[in-house]
Amino acid sequence: MNARYKRVAVKVGSNVLTRADKMLDVARMAALVDQISRLKKEGVEVVLISSGAVAAGRSELQPARKLDDVSSRQLWSAIGQVRLINRYYDLFRECGITCAQVLTTKENFKDRRHYLNMKNCLTTLLENGVIPIINENDTISITELMFTDNDELSGLIASMMGFEALVILSNVDGIYTGHPSEAGSTLIREVKDNAKGLSDYISETKSEFGRGGMITKASIARKIAKQGINVHIANGKRENVLVDLLDCHKDVPNTHFVPSAKPSSTIKKWLAHSESFAKGAVVVNDGAKEVLLSDKATSLLLIGIDSVEGYFKKGDLVSIYDTKGNQLGVGKAQYDSAKTQALLGSKKAKPFIHYDYLYLPE
Numbered sequence: 001m002n003a004r005y006k007r008v009a010v011k012v013g014s015n016v017l018t019r020a021d022k023m024l025d026v027a028r029m030a031a032l033v034d035q036i037s038r039l040k041k042e043g044v045e046v047v048l049i050s051s052g053a054v055a056a057g058r059s060e061l062q063p064a065r066k067l068d069d070v071s072s073r074q075l076w077s078a079i080g081q082v083r084l085i086n087r088y089y090d091l092f093r094e095c096g097i098t099c100a101q102v103l104t105t106k107e108n109f110k111d112r113r114h115y116l117n118m119k120n121c122l123t124t125l126l127e128n129g130v131i132p133i134i135n136e137n138d139t140i141s142i143t144e145l146m147f148t149d150n151d152e153l154s155g156l157i158a159s160m161m162g163f164e165a166l167v168i169l170s171n172v173d174g175i176y177t178g179h180p181s182e183a184g185s186t187l188i189r190e191v192k193d194n195a196k197g198l199s200d201y202i203s204e205t206k207s208e209f210g211r212g213g214m215i216t217k218a219s220i221a222r223k224i225a226k227q228g229i230n231v232h233i234a235n236g237k238r239e240n241v242l243v244d245l246l247d248c249h250k251d252v253p254n255t256h257f258v259p260s261a262k263p264s265s266t267i268k269k270w271l272a273h274s275e276s277f278a279k280g281a282v283v284v285n286d287g288a289k290e291v292l293l294s295d296k297a298t299s300l301l302l303i304g305i306d307s308v309e310g311y312f313k314k315g316d317l318v319s320i321y322d323t324k325g326n327q328l329g330v331g332k333a334q335y336d337s338a339k340t341q342a343l344l345g346s347k348k349a350k351p352f353i354h355y356d357y358l359y360l361p362e
């Protein structure tokens with residue numbers, strides 16, 4: 001086999017791992033584990049991001065009294081994660097591979113120190129020939145501080161690890177021009193960097209156990225491809241899908257997000273996934289907005305800032321807004337909030353955010 005990529009993140013959705021009768025689909029898990037083992041033997045490094053804990057827990061136990069959404073998620077994920085990881089452990093073991101459980105929350109990425117700590121953890125596991133199996137720790141996550149879903153988490157992992165590709169396995173072949181069940185919908189095979197209007201095709205319908213739906217998959221895929229990483233959305237229920245997708249000589253139905261020709265730096269990749277940890281904000285004037293959104297590599301100067309919001313220290317992440325309240329991006333402040341306020345309008349002081357520490361998604 002001639003593998004297309006040597007380092008990949010593979011995300012498996014709940015529905016891929018669940019049968020019609022809502023039980024864990026162990027046969028499907030076995031097929032995926034077998035494929036990952038074959039890829040590993042071909043020299044491909046794989047990190048697995050697996051959903052399925054809540055679905056696995058729900059089929060195991062029904063609570064004695066009706067629970068609210070948070071309590072039922074905590075109950076089912078706690079029970080289900082044990083079942084899920086036990087199955088993976090046995091299946092990988094049969095293939096002679098050691099796997100490891102990495103449960104995480106968004107908080108574990110809250111600053112560069114935590115982010116690098118997570119990167120170090122996964123690097124160490126891979127260096128030792130171990131397959132990391134990552135899932136969000138729904139049992140202890142606080143609703144407001146959760147990832148949208150594991151699609152978002154998998155994008156963060158692929159980006160953080162500097163992988164060549166992210167493969168998102170769902171229960172459909174990829175993104176269609178309408179809901180897959182609608183007559184006439186066709187599979188979109190390729191999405192280029194500058195393609196517009198993709199979200200118009202996608203309905204909000206989710207599969208039975210999915211959390212974010214196809215809309216989050218599409219927006220995460222675009223964000224990750226912009227960083228220079230290939231993204232494929234494919235059908236995890238299709239026979240041999242992973243091995244065939246990575247085989248240069250095979251053509252498997254999927255939606256491929258073509259990566260940007262200009263890969264982001266490691267710092268910009270970190271910033272791209274840290275927007276929710278910004279400590280304060282600045283509002284920029286129209287002139288600064290125009291320069292920031294142009295093709296030129298520009299730092300954000302104090303002369304372009306209209307106002308400062310919140311309290312932040314030097315080195316904290318701050319959000320950047322235009323005067324209409326639209327978020328333009330995020331960056332690392334070179335001054336604390338008081339000094340920024342005092343220096344507003346200054347032409348001589350060094351930039352408020354240096355270009356290397358500035359992330360603007362558009």
Ligand SMILES: Nc1ncnc2c1ncn2[C@@H]1O[C@H](COP(=O)(O)OP(=O)(O)O)[C@@H](O)[C@H]1O
Pocket residue numbers: 012013014015016169170171172174175176177178179180201202203204205206207208209210211212213214
């Ligand atoms: N245009 C579209 N193309 C493909 N799938 C779509 C589209 N619009 C909505 N969907 C729905 O998105 C679902 C997949 O998302 P999701 O439920 O989050 O799955 P997963 O559990 O794999 O994360 C599909 O089963 C399909 O019902």
Ligand SMILES: N[C@@H](CCC(=O)OP(=O)(O)O)C(=O)O
Pocket residue numbers: 012013014015050051052053054055077135136137138148149150151209210211212213
């Ligand atoms: N942590 C949850 C994952 C929820 C989730 O993101 O599900 P999915 O949209 O199917 O990938 C679980 O294991 O059930």
